Amino acid sequence: MKAAILVPVLTSKDAVGADVLAMQRILQEIGVDVRVFCLSATGVECKTWPIERMVEFAGGPNDLVIYHYSTGWPAAVDALRRCRGYRVVRYHNITPPIHFRNVSADYERACESGRREIETVAKLGCELYLGASAYNTEELVQAGAPRERGAVLSPFHRVAEIVDAEADIPLLNELTDGSRNFLMVGRVAPNKGHLDLVEAFGAYVRAYAEPARLVIVGKIDPRLERYTKAIEERIEDLDLGECVMWINGASEAQLKAAYLASHAFMLLSEHEGFCVPLIESMAIGTPIIARATSAIPETLGDVGISWESQDPWLYAASAARLFADSDVRNNLRERGRARFHNEYSVDVLRTRFLAQLEGVL
């Protein structure tokens, strides 16, 4: 049996790349001949092939094709149509274009074209629609995918590498100066809710006379400069310039230090298909305060404090409660660690992945 994994862009560091590489490794471990087909690959050691050669390799009736769908890719849809084996659509979700309106026309168009493909993909009649969350799977079902062929598998991740990494000592020293650290991890993009986050942090600073710091960890995209500028302006408007630390493109050591030294992980994203930083927080033991939108409630479960509202005072009061109440803090930490172990550890995900493919392997 042969297996093809389709992904438009393969990089070793992002969430989709981690999922692809883990699936490739697991299939290879059980003796399947696996190849990754993509438009471009960066930072990965494995050889990749162009999509045009996919059907020739794994288009037969006994083959397996897994399409990682996170942006529009008509060539992959066309290739899936021509395959006669077991076809899996692995859906990582596509950010609704409205989040990029007035920020980046390029992103808006790309998301638009990607989401326009959802219906096409959903109606391809693939054998399995595997969402990274139930929220993702439901989107495919609503777009026409048969419900009985829908399933959920949380994405494979690189949390263990962060947990095992040695924390960056200079950053750790800088962050452990007595200030309350609020942490946000995620690329600087409009759906991540940085503006609301700054509002919530500003509310805390105004309401409580305690030193506090907002640590924003994430890659800054020059194409989203308008959004980055808007965040900076909001910080300036609220007079928080001295209290905000940006870490653009953090290393694993810096990420570990940031999680360890932070008193709360605060997420006000408006749209997430899964949100890997939530499980990183669970694994390292940083208490979570989050906005209950999209897939966030599902990923978070009952291991953090979440609100449907974006009222900044609610988040400020939540942080204050976490800082003051060690019972709540410790209980949420323990729940987080247990949830990570039971739901998101790589061993659990591996077993579930192979169970999903049991009929074809």
Next chain:
Amino acid sequence: MNSTSPEIDLQRVKDEIRSEAEALRARAPAMPAVKPRPVVASNRAYDTSASEYSIANLCQFHFTTFVDYAYRAVLKRPPDAAGFDGHLKLLVSGGSKIEILGNLRYSAEGRRAAVRVPGLLPRYALAKLYRVPLIGYFAEWLTGFASLPGIMRHQRASDTFHVARSYEIDTARRETSSQMDAVVRDNLVLRKEIGNVVDRVSAMRSGLERAVATLAEVDRVDIRRVSAESAELRHLVLSMNHWLTTLRQNLGALERAEHEDARRADALHAEIVERMWRDDSARLPRLATWSAALARGLQPSAQILDLASGHDWLAALGRSGLHATGVDPSEATAERARAAGSAVSAAEPSAVLARLADGALDGLTALASTALLQELPASQLLATARRVLRPGGVLLFAFDIAPSLIRDRMAGRAEPLWNDVLLAHALAASGFIDIETLTAADGARCVMARTPGSTEKQ
């Protein structure tokens, strides 16, 4: 969950947080209002997927952006190079946007795309009419005349816009100019600092070169000094060697002279003893008495060792039927004994006794016991005698003259005060039995004893 912290009711905690948030909202200082920011032109929609556009929407952009947008909106594709250039030229030559939109919309491709642009057709027809010779001129003149108030308003607005833009550009230019001035000043400062750095680097290089030259000179001086010291040291070693060789030769000469002195003294002492023995007329009967007594206690085949008693004693033993070998510390005495036919070696008696195995002898004699005691303490001598004699072996000790005693007397050293009584007691105390004092005719005494273990005579 296997929890080590108290279980919490999350819903209750959230209710409490909600109350706290309400209280915060009431008591915390109000959040500052968000400052208004200038709206950037590119915020305007660039929507190319719609099927209907207003003329105002299509004309909102200018120059290249207008042409690009018009193609994408009306033909649903990006402009090709030839079309793009042609329409830009039309704009540059004073053509209207309406004409370009009409050209696109009512081309064969545009009709296929069928995008709706309400009001475009009459305006496009009018624009085309302007192209008709003569009639077009008058038509455009009339239209222009009729719309003169509008054109004048547009002109005034345009003037205001351009003045505002000019003002903005002027302000930006002044800001740029002042920034450039600052950059030029910084550049001058930077150049000056670079000059200083170059000077410092140059000075450091000179210093380094001087240091290298100094080190080289130091190296040369050191090598010369070490070379001179090495030659001097070599001379000293050779001198020392010469001195040691001379010293060794002198010491050898001294040793040889001393050895010669000792040899002469030894010969002298041997000669004195010989003379004294010859002058002692009672010696031979005395030796005969003692040897006969010894022969009564030993078999003829008995192994007997004599310690420096003189060759006449060995001869007396022979005459009594016993055979003995002797050792004597005096080389001259041993030579005289060998010349007289006795088996005597030149050796130190104490060293010979130490090398003998346990029970190796049947008899042990020493007529000049006092001389032995000069080399070996009495306790050690008696213990060694016990050891080398087999059980039942016989010991005979006397206090006669021997060369070593002569040597001591000639050196002025006192003769130890030993006699037969003291020796007998010493032998008894050392475990010997059958202790017997034999008195010769001249009154001289020797003491004979036996080791325990056998009462049978040899």
